[in-house]
Amino acid sequence: xxxxxxxxxxxxxxxxxxxxxxxxxxxxxxxxxxxxxxxxxxxxxxxxxxxxxxxxxxxxxxxxxxxxxxxxxxxxxxxxxxxxxxxxxxxxxxxxxxxxxxxxxxxxxxxxxxxxxxxxxxxxxxxxxxxxxxxxxxxxxxxxxxxxxxxxxxxxxxxxxxxxxxxxxxxxxxxxxxxxxxxxxxxxxxxxxxxxxxxxxxxxxxxxxxxxxxx
Amino acid sequence: xxxxxxxxxxxxxxxxxxxxxxxxxxxxxxxxxxxxxxxxxxxxxxxxxxxxxxxxxxxxxxxxxxxxxxxxxxxxxxxxxxxxxxxxxxxxxxxxxxxxxxxxxxxxxxxxxxxxxxxxxxxxxxxxxxxxxxxxxxxxxxxxxxxxxxxxxxxxxxxxxxxxxxxxxxxxxxxxxxxxxxxxxxxxxxxxxxxxxxxxxxxxxxxxxxxxxxx
Numbered sequence: 001x002x003x004x005x006x007x008x009x010x011x012x013x014x015x016x017x018x019x020x021x022x023x024x025x026x027x028x029x030x031x032x033x034x035x036x037x038x039x040x041x042x043x044x045x046x047x048x049x050x051x052x053x054x055x056x057x058x059x060x061x062x063x064x065x066x067x068x069x070x071x072x073x074x075x076x077x078x079x080x081x082x083x084x085x086x087x088x089x090x091x092x093x094x095x096x097x098x099x100x101x102x103x104x105x106x107x108x109x110x111x112x113x114x115x116x117x118x119x120x121x122x123x124x125x126x127x128x129x130x131x132x133x134x135x136x137x138x139x140x141x142x143x144x145x146x147x148x149x150x151x152x153x154x155x156x157x158x159x160x161x162x163x164x165x166x167x168x169x170x171x172x173x174x175x176x177x178x179x180x181x182x183x184x185x186x187x188x189x190x191x192x193x194x195x196x197x198x199x200x201x202x203x204x205x206x207x208x209x210x211x212x213x214x215x
Numbered sequence: 216x217x218x219x220x221x222x223x224x225x226x227x228x229x230x231x232x233x234x235x236x237x238x239x240x241x242x243x244x245x246x247x248x249x250x251x252x253x254x255x256x257x258x259x260x261x262x263x264x265x266x267x268x269x270x271x272x273x274x275x276x277x278x279x280x281x282x283x284x285x286x287x288x289x290x291x292x293x294x295x296x297x298x299x300x301x302x303x304x305x306x307x308x309x310x311x312x313x314x315x316x317x318x319x320x321x322x323x324x325x326x327x328x329x330x331x332x333x334x335x336x337x338x339x340x341x342x343x344x345x346x347x348x349x350x351x352x353x354x355x356x357x358x359x360x361x362x363x364x365x366x367x368x369x370x371x372x373x374x375x376x377x378x379x380x381x382x383x384x385x386x387x388x389x390x391x392x393x394x395x396x397x398x399x400x401x402x403x404x405x406x407x408x409x410x411x412x413x414x415x416x417x418x419x420x421x422x423x424x425x426x427x428x429x430x
Contacts, residue, residue: 051358051361055318055358055361055362056318056322056355056358057358058322064310066307067306067307067310069310069311069313069314070314070318071313071314071317071318071321071322073317073320073321074310074313074314074316074317074318077313077317078310078313091282092281092282095279095282095284095289095293096284098284098286098289098292098293099284099285099286099289101289102286102288102289102292102320103270103271103285103286103289105288105317105320105321106286106288106320106321106324107271107273107286109321109325110324110325110328110329113325114325114329114348117347117351118344118347121343121347123343123344123347127342127344128336128338129333129338129342129344129345130344132332132333132336132338133329136332140271143266143270143271143272144270146266146270147270
């Protein structure tokens with residue numbers, strides 16, 4: 001089997017370091033102990049080859065033999081088929097991982113991205129637009145708090161890619177202090193990110209971009 | 216094999232009719248000619264049974280024997296395993312359907328939902344917040360236009376659940392006249408929604424909620 005190849009930017013500014021989505025893929029690969037190597041694509045000059053691999057001009061993408069797959073969520077589900085460390089193999093466990101992966105990427109990330117971007121942009125929190133986004137975010141966090149108050153992990157009492165994705169989505173909310181009123185969500189993020197595979201993935205991403213500064 | 220059971224609200228107000236996400240599942244079930252029946256859950260009183268099946272208190276969910284699965288995107292991928300009418304069976308075709316399903320639910324729906332909700336709320340289009348959302352939406356539509364200018368369907372020159380989802384996400388943008396400058400996106404939505412399975416799904420949803428009015 002040829003190694004898996006994860007492609008990310010060669011460099012990014014300071015602000016997104018530690019949050020670029022290749023981290024999700026590194027994390028999953030480390031959890032599953034799958035062999036892989038990392039390649040770089042220019043951050044500043046995104047040419048036709050980049051758009052051919054990733055139609056939105058973003059990262060990451062994964063090369064698996066003759067398959068090239070983009071969208072971090074899709075890559076995680078693709079990898080989950082290779083290792084029971086990432087997803088149970090029984091039909092019910094698979095269905096539950098699938099629903100929570102999509103819940104993280106759609107039901108929770110839909111409000112959390114504009115919420116975090118509005119914070120990042122420094123927009124005032126009192127406009128009708130900001131209040132709308134805050135209310136949408138609160139609606140979802142209230143429900144995630146109720147879910148996570150009752151269990152350590154989302155599916156089958158064990159860590160899966162569903163937790164990996166949900167924790168990474170909530171980690172962005174936490175970065176802007178959005179989990180202060182949600183102790184179960186906060187504890188879930190802490191629990192997931194204390195795993196050795198997350199710590200290695202995080203350190204590796206930071207080192208990758210720091211090496212570009214030095215070059 | 217017991218029939219699949221699709222659960223949606225018993226009733227919704229006029230505005231969301233034709234857009235409630237059970238439509239995606241009806242559409243897929245019709246494309247695949249899978250037997251199913253529809254059950255209702257109260258829109259006004261969402262009790263513990265509802266939240267047990269759908270933790271965000273939304274619809275739809277699908278019951279497939281002893282599996283209950285929520286998130287329309289997850290339900291579509293679950294159904295796609297049952298019918299090659301919804302997804303090719305080769306590894307590359309499966310990976311491409313997966314990446315475009317996630318692209319629809321995350322890369323495109325992330326800006327399109329706040330964009331559409333801001334329009335629905337009637338927020339002015341000149342605030343910094345609105346301009347931010349407009350720019351985010353334009354970034355994604357520009358890229359989708361480039362993709363859809365070159366192909367009728369996203370994967371393998373044939374209709375798949377990736378088209379179903381992307382068309383349904385873009386249909387919401389189109390509802391608020393967001394595709395006027397994007398002829399390929401507009402033609403894609405028209406092409407997908409001219410399929411008999413979409414028309415039946417749409418008519419069935421409208422009839423389901425109209426029956427509740429009459430009751």
